[in-house]
Amino acid sequence: MDLRIGFGYDMHRLQKGRELWLGGIKIEHERGLAGHSDADVLIHAICDALLGAANQRDIGFHFPDSSGEYEDIDSKILLKETYRLIQEKGYQLGNIDVTVCAEQPKLNPYIPQMQQTLAAILETDVDNISIKATTSEKMGFVGREEGIAAYAVTLIRKK
Template identity: 70%
Template sequence: MKIRTGFGFDVHRLVEGRDLWLGGIKIEHSMGLLGHSDADVLIHAICDALLGAANMRDIGYHFPDTSGEFEHIDSKILLKKTVALIATKGYTVGNIDATVCAERPKLKNFIPQMQQVLAEVMDVDVEDVSIKATTTERLGFTGREEGISAYAVALISKGL
């Protein structure tokens, strides 16, 4: 059996007039994230972690923000495509551990739903999707509520 890990990071600016999508769910908030797709920073970080673990470059390489095909796309579709991409090299998702950094909205009540949605998209058990939320204690761009960032680590394997 071969086991590999990967790390992902993403950040998007908060703006008025956009929906806030995190972990594949829409969260009511006064602002949303700006991006070519739905700008779901959590899913984008997970995609990068999976692609990195498989040594398949990054989300921007596979789903460029210069392509009309991906404009306003639901990031759950990108995650599903990412899982299919790593499968072409024989890998399956083992587990995900991710952290979202945001001052507001408070995310703890949304985490179980995010875990369920992401587990379904990746075809893994909900126990294999860990999501945590934190603030930056009002420091930096996140603390000033200018944006939201996310970090993710993925474990993938093949040969089971």
Template identity: 65%
Template sequence: MKIRVGFGYDVHQLAEGEEFWLGGIQLNHHKGSLGHSDGDVLIHAICDALLGAANMRDIGFHFPDTSAELKGIDSKILLKKTVELIAQKGFTIGNIDSTIALQKPKINPHIPEMQKTLASVMGIDIEDLAIKATTTEKLGFVGTEEGVSAYATVLIQKI
């Protein structure tokens, strides 16, 4: 069995009055992510990690932010398509480890719902998807609540 590892990172600016999609669910918060799609940084980081592990470039290559067809798209659709793309090369997901960096709102209460939602989209077991959350202790763009970032590491296997 061949295994490969991928890493993904994404950042989105936060703005007043925008919807806040994170980990495939909508959070109730006065700020939300700005983006061409729904701005879900966790899904975007996971997509980049999966595509990188399969040596298939990045999310912007497959789903460009210049495409009118993708404007406002639900990032869960992009994630499902990404899983299909790597499957076409014979890869399946072994596991995913991810971290969200966000000052507010607190994410920990939402992690089980995010895991359930994303595992379902990817067709993997919840136990194979770790989601962690951290703040930056009020430092940088995350700490000043100007933005949100997410990191993901994935293991994929070719059978």
């Protein structure tokens, strides 16, 4: 069986006047993530992990921030297209494991809904989507609540 592992990382600044989207769901918070798209760091990290596992470069290559086509785009659309790209190469999802680093808001109450949303997009069982939330113990840009970061690893296999 041909198995491949991919790793993804993304971070965005927090900014007033933006909505906060993580894992494909809107989370009530006084600031959202700044970016060309909806800046969903969780989904962007997953996209990079999937693309990396399939040796398909990265999210910026496929969905450049220099293109007006992707301005304010819903990252769920980017994830669906990313998954289509790896399927075209003959791969299917094994599992995903994500860690989101944020001081605020507390994300644990939202994790089940994020898992369900992502599982639906990726046409997989919720059990194949692991999401964990942590803080950075008040250290660094995450600790100062300047931004949010996400790390993702994924396993894909040949169909």
